[in-house]
Structures are given as structure tokens and as C-alpha cells.
Amino acid sequence: MTSTSIERATSISDDNSPSAAPQTVLEVAGLQTVFHTQDGDVHAVNDVSFTLESGELLGIVGESGSGKSVTMMSLLKLLPMPPAEIVAGKVMFDGRDLLQLDLEQLRDVRGGDIGFIFQDPMTSLNPVFTVGFQIMEPLRVHMKLNKKQARERAIELLELVGIPSAADRLRDFPHQFSGGMRQRVMIAIALACDPKVLIADEPTTALDVTVQAQIIEIVKDLRQKLGMAIVWITHDLGVVAGIADRVAVMYGGQIVEYADVAHLYDDPRHPYTRALLQTLPRQEGEREARLVSIPGQAPNLKGALTSCPFAPRCSQAHDKCLQQNPPLFDVNDQQKSACWLEEAND
Numbered sequence: 001m002t003s004t005s006i007e008r009a010t011s012i013s014d015d016n017s018p019s020a021a022p023q024t025v026l027e028v029a030g031l032q033t034v035f036h037t038q039d040g041d042v043h044a045v046n047d048v049s050f051t052l053e054s055g056e057l058l059g060i061v062g063e064s065g066s067g068k069s070v071t072m073m074s075l076l077k078l079l080p081m082p083p084a085e086i087v088a089g090k091v092m093f094d095g096r097d098l099l100q101l102d103l104e105q106l107r108d109v110r111g112g113d114i115g116f117i118f119q120d121p122m123t124s125l126n127p128v129f130t131v132g133f134q135i136m137e138p139l140r141v142h143m144k145l146n147k148k149q150a151r152e153r154a155i156e157l158l159e160l161v162g163i164p165s166a167a168d169r170l171r172d173f174p175h176q177f178s179g180g181m182r183q184r185v186m187i188a189i190a191l192a193c194d195p196k197v198l199i200a201d202e203p204t205t206a207l208d209v210t211v212q213a214q215i216i217e218i219v220k221d222l223r224q225k226l227g228m229a230i231v232w233i234t235h236d237l238g239v240v241a242g243i244a245d246r247v248a249v250m251y252g253g254q255i256v257e258y259a260d261v262a263h264l265y266d267d268p269r270h271p272y273t274r275a276l277l278q279t280l281p282r283q284e285g286e287r288e289a290r291l292v293s294i295p296g297q298a299p300n301l302k303g304a305l306t307s308c309p310f311a312p313r314c315s316q317a318h319d320k321c322l323q324q325n326p327p328l329f330d331v332n333d334q335q336k337s338a339c340w341l342e343e344a345n346d
């Protein structure tokens, strides 16, 4: 454990101090992940770079198959390797490149300084252990708490995520919780060791709208209280608008637009972002319409990208888009777009 993580190993409810000037806590550079399959290579993550500042909430948005989960799983080598291979990139965290760590060192980071909420709580909670055990285990392993301390903290964590009768519920198994409550348990586990970074992969999509809103409120509240940096993955630009500082829009395994929330919503530059924003419902109750209405098919990720992956669906595509994959151009200080239309402004 580093000295910083020891300093952070204080009671979460005491840690209310405002954070100092933002610092980069996570820096991902040139990440590339390929799946070697029987049908050939699937280029799931293509040269992805982003930073996460302390206390920041970065939203990652994109339709199904755009590489959001594989990107985040790559950071902590949570993918089955093979078939996955991280062929390039750096993931700098706490002065180290996580991609260079061995399994034991990585285990120390996973569930410790970096908390992960997975897309499906039922597959990531173990059905044969009580919820109490699953929250207490990382506390004992990473934070070296004894049984009594771990139990107290587990209760504190369950209360923090809004689970009633927390002390009694420690004895229950995952199937005894509703979907929304299981998701809260997942959040409690991810937060157990007071992470510096929380990665939340679609934490609300499987839930009904009311529970989704409650979970979002909990995370907003916790971010204020704990000052951690968050990566929030979702299909839903509407959700991200309300909580994120910056947003990375992914398409075809790459980031196609990267901007602060104000620029992204006021002046979206990438044609894919614009299309996404147009699918947002104008009225309540229209949620189901999201994303389904962009015409055309998701890109084929077999083989390296040699053209803009969005070109076949883009109303503004021209010859160059079919010949070369554009880099991320700077639109302004706060916004980048991987579109040849920005080339002249760069």
C-alpha cells in the first residue's frame, strides 16, 4: 500500500474536506485492445486516450458495441486474455503504468484504489456468499481491517447507499435483494476501500426510471462527500448531461468527440454526437426512442480502421472520410472531434 492510500484509509464519513486544485489521477494513452477470434481479429479499442482529474466525473457514451466496457476492463486487465490482447497503450495511475503490473499488484489496485461497478450486478455478485461477506472481504484484504471493524464499515457503507436495516441485511444473499438494491450493494462494494477512481459501467440501465434516478442521486452525493473521480459509462446522453463534467463519445472503438458538457450539448461537433443528441427525447416518456433511430449499421471492427468508422452513416461524409480515419482534432481548448470537417480549423 502506498503512503497516499494509507492516508486515505480513513472513515468515509469523516472525509469531507474540499479537494485541492485538480490533478490528473488517471491517464490513458494510446490504448488498443484486440480480440483474436476464429473469424479474425476484432479491433475493439482503437487508440483511446483520455485523462481523469481528481473529483471529475467523465461520462463515456456510445451505442452498443462501441467499446466502452472493453476500454474500461482493459485498464485493469479484467478481460479474458486470450482471446483479448492489449496491443498498445499506457494506463498511468499513482505513478505507475497499470498495464505493466503483475497479477498480484493488479489485485491490489482492483477493488482498492480503483472501484468497479460492473454492467450486470447478478454476474458480478457471487450468489453463494452473503452480501456482508462480499463487502467485508475487500475491507479485510485491502484495508487490513479486523472482522469487527469490517462489519462496522460494511454497515456504514450499506447505509451510505441507502439500504434500509443495513445490519440485518448483511446476512442476506444477493438473490434476496431487488435489482435496484443489488445495484446499491455493488456500489457499496466498489466504494468499500475508499477508491480514488470509481468506474461505473452502465450502472442504471437495467433498472426502472425511478431507481435509476435514485442511484444517480446517490452517486452525485457520494462524489461530493468523498471527492473521488468517476468514469460513468452509459448509452444515455441525457443521464450524462445531468452529472458529468466532461464526456467522451465512443464510436467504432475510438473516441470521436471529447468535450466538457457545456460545449458538447451547446455545440456538438462530431456528426455522430449530433445524431445521438437528436435521438434524445423531447418529452418525458419517450425514453425508448433513444439511439435506435440513427439509420445504418454499427461498424464492423474486423481489421484495423482505414476510414472513418461513422462515414457509412454520416450525411456529411466526403471522399477523404472513406480513405483515412481522422485523428482527434482540437476544436477549441475544451473540445476535440475526430472528423475531417474540423481539419481546416485545427
Ligand SMILES: Nc1ncnc2c1ncn2[C@@H]1O[C@H](COP(=O)(O)OP(=O)(O)OP(=O)(O)O)[C@@H](O)[C@H]1O
Binding pocket: 035, 037, 042, 044, 062, 063, 064, 065, 066, 067, 068, 069, 070, 071, 083, 119, 235, 301
Ligand atoms: N470476448 C470477446 N470476443 C470477441 N469480441 C468481443 C469480446 N468481448 C467484446 N467483444 C467485442 O468488442 C466490441 C466492444 O464491446 P464492448 O462490450 O466494449 O461494447 P460496449 O460499448 O460496452 O457495448 P454495450 O453498450 O452493449 O455494453 C464489440 O464489437 C464486441 O463484440
Ligand SMILES: [Mg+2]
Binding pocket: 068, 069, 070, 119, 201, 202
Ligand atoms: Mg458495455
